[in-house]
Amino acid sequence: MRIIILDNSQQVAQRGAEIFCQQITNKPDSVIGLATGSTPISMYQALIAKYQQGEVSFSKVTSFNLDEYLGLDGKHPQSYRYFMNDKLFNHININSNQTHVPNGSSETPLTAGQEYEDQIANCGGIDIQLLGIGRNGHIGFNEPTSSLASRTRIKTLTKETIDDNARFFTDDEFQPTLSITMGIGTINQTRAVVLLATGDSKAQAIKDMVEGPISAMSPASALQMHPNAIIIIDEAAASLLSQTDLYKHIEQQQLTLQKT
Numbered sequence: 001m002r003i004i005i006l007d008n009s010q011q012v013a014q015r016g017a018e019i020f021c022q023q024i025t026n027k028p029d030s031v032i033g034l035a036t037g038s039t040p041i042s043m044y045q046a047l048i049a050k051y052q053q054g055e056v057s058f059s060k061v062t063s064f065n066l067d068e069y070l071g072l073d074g075k076h077p078q079s080y081r082y083f084m085n086d087k088l089f090n091h092i093n094i095n096s097n098q099t100h101v102p103n104g105s106s107e108t109p110l111t112a113g114q115e116y117e118d119q120i121a122n123c124g125g126i127d128i129q130l131l132g133i134g135r136n137g138h139i140g141f142n143e144p145t146s147s148l149a150s151r152t153r154i155k156t157l158t159k160e161t162i163d164d165n166a167r168f169f170t171d172d173e174f175q176p177t178l179s180i181t182m183g184i185g186t187i188n189q190t191r192a193v194v195l196l197a198t199g200d201s202k203a204q205a206i207k208d209m210v211e212g213p214i215s216a217m218s219p220a221s222a223l224q225m226h227p228n229a230i231i232i233i234d235e236a237a238a239s240l241l242s243q244t245d246l247y248k249h250i251e252q253q254q255l256t257l258q259k260t
């Protein structure tokens with residue numbers, strides 16, 4: 001794992017956006033994996049700014065989102081399809097036919113996961129996958145006890161995640177308790193992963209992911225097996241790590257190497 005510790009959340013968003021722009025500049029028809037949640041929003045704003053300044057074009061990019069609520073169609077304001085259109089796709093020149101979000105209103109949810117896997121494979125696999133992390137260590141909607149080899153499928157949300165997300169739903173609104181999500185095996189098969197986390201509410205999840213044992217109780221810890229995982233966090237999210245000086249030293253060395 002490459003651990004990048006930055007001063008604040010704005011720097012985290014900016015660094016994430018730079019890595020995605022670099023990927024798209026190097027390979028304009030990149031297949032990118034995207035995420036929802038509050039953490040990626042600032043990175044999407046940074047990407048939109050870069051697009052508006054002519055630094056990046058998304059015209060040949062294909063995207064795959066991690067997950068979607070089961071039972072919400074893409075027009076529902078709390079659906080992740082709606083979120084992506086609103087926060088990113090409507091503001092950049094990506095071809096909407098090339099944007100994919102798991103189908104939350106599929107009439108055949110038990111086979112929708114395999115269909116999504118097939119779509120990813122048909123596009124040649126994901127070059128770079130953006131991730132957030134839940135307070136319980138989930139990535140996508142892979143909650144604790146998820147199989148570390150899982151593929152895209154239906155997952156039951158934990159009470160913690162339902163409570164965390166309840167703020168987005170009004171009292172009388174249907175809040176889904178099931179999701180369709182890429183699996184941990186799907187995520188670990190991507191060619192690169194960029195995980196963003198900010199704030200002290202994520203500090204324990206980050207410690208378990210980076211320094212804990214690989215365990216289904218911390219789904220993100222499976223990224224220790226990913227050959228190219230970049231973890232970008234602020235000081236607050238890094239606050240429980242025991243080896244921060246080492247990670248900062250390694251990153252300095254890495255930056256020096258890149259300049260040579």
Ligand code: PGA
Nearest residue numbers: 037038039040132133134
């Ligand atoms: P958050 O969610 O960015 O809203 O904290 C992250 C996640 O649950 O993956």
